[in-house]
Amino acid sequence: MTTTSTRLLALLALLTTRPSWTGPELADRTGVGVRTVRNDVARLRALGYPVESTTGRTGSYRLGAGGSLPPLLLDDDEAVAVAVGLRAAAGVAGVDRSSASALRKLEQVMPDRLRRELTALHDSTVEGPRTTASTDPEPEVGADVLRVVSAAVRDRRCLRLDDGVDPASTELAPTPPLTVEPYRVVRWQQRWYLVAVEVADGSWRPLRLDRVRLRPPHGARFVPRTLPAQPGVHAADDYAAFVVRQVASSGWAVHARIEVAAPADEVIARINPAVGAVEALDDERSILVTGADSLEMIAVFVGLLDLDFRVLEPPALAEHVRTLAARYARATR
Known part of the structure; x- marks a missing residue:
């Protein structure tokens, strides 16, 4: 059975979705009797919400002028989803300022607990370089995972997790879980990565969050380490550059070596240095x-x-480029 506060929130949300509702309709949608609806309406009025009603066979309820939603009719996962969407839109020309403004307003009306979670997600997440978008399906990462991981980054607490799991499987890995120190979440190329140090050997790793499964309870606090220096990267804490360099060298499904007819400085000037070596x-x-x-x-x-360039490896890439060359040649005839 739902609690009274939960029913009131649900009732108020329904009243904002259309001009009027009959008592039986509200009773059906909230899973209670008509008499309980009348009592809940009286409670909303006592809280200051102007719920108007008409009597008789066609009687109905409506939210009067000045009525509004309380802060906040979103659960934790919904709030994270909205915040992630608004932050993504903040990088789109034309709507960037509106998105940032909407996010600030959203955070202002959130309960303190949710606001702390979104602040942790914001502070722990950095965007990778905006390069060519991927045509591959975007892996799913649950909002609950983002909340737990970002809170661990904020609180400097170790995480226990399985790495490389099948996202569709519900089975725990047979091997012992990794214990890692989480440092930053990086959003790049439609994927979420956790930059972490594996406690067992001290190695820095980018972990794809769609391929990990968290294992509670989480660990104790840790003393932060310094990200190792990276060739061609000047910022000592450039976690996005670390992720992209690691993925470019070992984390992609396809790796390539390409000879470019230009000096190294010119090639680097045309790409983000972290895209590859x-x-x-x-x-x-x-x-x-x-x-x-x-x-x-x-x-x-x-x-x-x-x-101008020449594909050195893999052979399949060279063959694909030949196919593209023939296709483009046909398009100019």
Whole structure:
């Protein structure tokens, strides 16, 4: 059975969705009797909400002028979903200011507990470089996972988790869980990564949050470490650069080595340095080591360099580029 406060919130939410409701309709939607609806309406009026009513066979209830939702008719996961969506829109030209303003207003009317959770998510999350968007399906990461992980980053508490799990499986991994120190959540290329240190060996790792399963209880507090220096990266705490370099070198489904007809400095100037490693061959040539989740995405990305190039590996990428070349040639006839 629902509590009185839960019923009042549900009733108030219903009254805001359309001009009027009959008593039996509200009773049916809230799962109580008509008499309970009348009592709940009286409670809302006592709280200051102007619920108006008409009597008789066609009697109904409506929310009068000045009525509004209390803060906040969203559960924890819904609040995180809205905040994540607004933060994503904050980077879109044309709606960026409105999105940021809406997010500030949303946070102002949230209960303190939810506001702390969203603040933790905001403070613990950084965006990776905006490069070519992926055409692959976006893996799902539960709002509950984001809330727990961001709170652990904020509180400097270790997490116990299984890594590399099948998202569709409900079985726990047979191996002991990892214990990690969480440092930052990185959102990049439609994926969420946790930058963490594995306590057992002190190694820094980017963990895909769609492939981990948290195991409570979580651990004790830890003393923060300093992110290791990264070639070509000047900021000592650039967690996004760390993730992208690690993924480009080992975390993608497809890895590639491409000879570019330009010096290394020119190639680096056309990409984010974290997208891949650029190695100088001589004054006129360099090697780009990069990757993606598909051959198609690598081909698109390399084409955007607007430089002559030659695919060294994998052979499948070279074949795909030949197919594209023939297709583009046909398009110009």
